[in-house]
Amino acid sequence: MQRGATILGIGLAGALLAYACVYYAGTASHRALLRDKTPELAWLKREFSLGDPEFAQVARLHNAYMPQCQAMCRRIDAQDKRLKELLAGAAAVTPEIEAAIEGAARLRAECHGKMLRHFFEMSRAMPPEQGRRFLVWITERTLLRPERGMGPMGHEATMSP
Amino acid sequence: MNTKPTNESDPVLSAVLREWKLSDSLPPRFQEQVWKRIERAEIPSVSSGSPWSLLTDWINAMLPRPALALACAMILLLIGGAAGWAQARHETGHVGDQLEARYLRVVDPYQPTD
Numbered sequence: 001m002q003r004g005a006t007i008l009g010i011g012l013a014g015a016l017l018a019y020a021c022v023y024y025a026g027t028a029s030h031r032a033l034l035r036d037k038t039p040e041l042a043w044l045k046r047e048f049s050l051g052d053p054e055f056a057q058v059a060r061l062h063n064a065y066m067p068q069c070q071a072m073c074r075r076i077d078a079q080d081k082r083l084k085e086l087l088a089g090a091a092a093v094t095p096e097i098e099a100a101i102e103g104a105a106r107l108r109a110e111c112h113g114k115m116l117r118h119f120f121e122m123s124r125a126m127p128p129e130q131g132r133r134f135l136v137w138i139t140e141r142t143l144l145r146p147e148r149g150m151g152p153m154g155h156e157a158t159m160s161p
Numbered sequence: 162m163n164t165k166p167t168n169e170s171d172p173v174l175s176a177v178l179r180e181w182k183l184s185d186s187l188p189p190r191f192q193e194q195v196w197k198r199i200e201r202a203e204i205p206s207v208s209s210g211s212p213w214s215l216l217t218d219w220i221n222a223m224l225p226r227p228a229l230a231l232a233c234a235m236i237l238l239l240i241g242g243a244a245g246w247a248q249a250r251h252e253t254g255h256v257g258d259q260l261e262a263r264y265l266r267v268v269d270p271y272q273p274t275d
Contacts, residue, residue: 004221011234015241022242026249030256040267043260065268073270111270118268142269 048130057125065118072111079104112143 029046036042041062045055083100090097119138123131188194210218224230266272 002217002221004224005217007224007230008220008233011230011237014234015237018238018241019245019248022245023249023252026246027252030253033260034256040260040264043257044264047257047261062268069268069270076270108271115269138265138268141265142272 048126048134050126050130054126058122061118061121061125068114068118072107072114076104076107076111079107115142 033039033042033046038059041055041059044050044058050058079100083097083104086094086097086100116139119135119142122138123135125131126134224233262272266274
């Protein structure tokens with residue numbers, strides 16, 4: 001092989017090595033997140049710059065909230081199933097359907113109330129600035145999601161063609 | 162090649178040459194220009210063949226020059242590093258979005274499951 005081609009080959013190998021090194025170094029922290037037992041909480045710790053004591057408190061609150069949330073999920077599933085069954089066999093809106101819709105709305109309100117209480121607890125466990133940021137972030141993506149039609153823009157978003 | 166022609170056989174010519182004085186000075190950067198011309202002349206001429214052979218001839222002609230080889234290596238390293246950085250940034254952004262969505266699904270039963 002001629003000298004120029006050898007030099008070019010070495011240059012290309014160097015470029016590949018530089019790519020691999022920078023990529024490996026740049027993704028190291030996120031690979032560590034994914035190896036965590038609860039990657040979503042590890043992400044939360046990183047995203048909101050939580051120290052170890054704050055994170056321990058946040059994780060404790062999260063773990064305490066999980067059984068409530070799962071119980072709520074089961075109730076919502078059961079409510080949805082009942083409404084679906086009623087709608088499947090109905091030709092018009094019956095009192096049972098109206099009651100099921102009201103039940104679903106009450107359940108949703110109850111769920112939102114519990115969620116919001118949990119979010120406030122979580123925000124209080126964080127440093128003040130991060131807590132405020134967490135509260136804005138989480139409410140915008142849960143209770144104030146435009147698809148729900150609950151936020152100031154939500155109604156417009158759902159009604160616009 | 163090492164023999165120098167001498168004027169010792171012709172005393173008249175020798176005398177004239179001894180009296181000859183150069184009044185003009187050399188142009189600026191004369192020596193540097195001469196070396197550049199020598200350098201250019203030493204580069205092997207590229208053959209007229211396929212584009213590939215033209216390219217390889219050009220590479221073989223240019224890269225052994227240290228300055229160009231160093232510049233080429235630096236450019237390749239920079240391109241490799243920049244590509245790695247961009248790819249890492251893209252991947253970390255994607256993982257961050259996935260973990261954010263995962264957290265939201267964990268805490269909100271009404272979160273879409275897509």
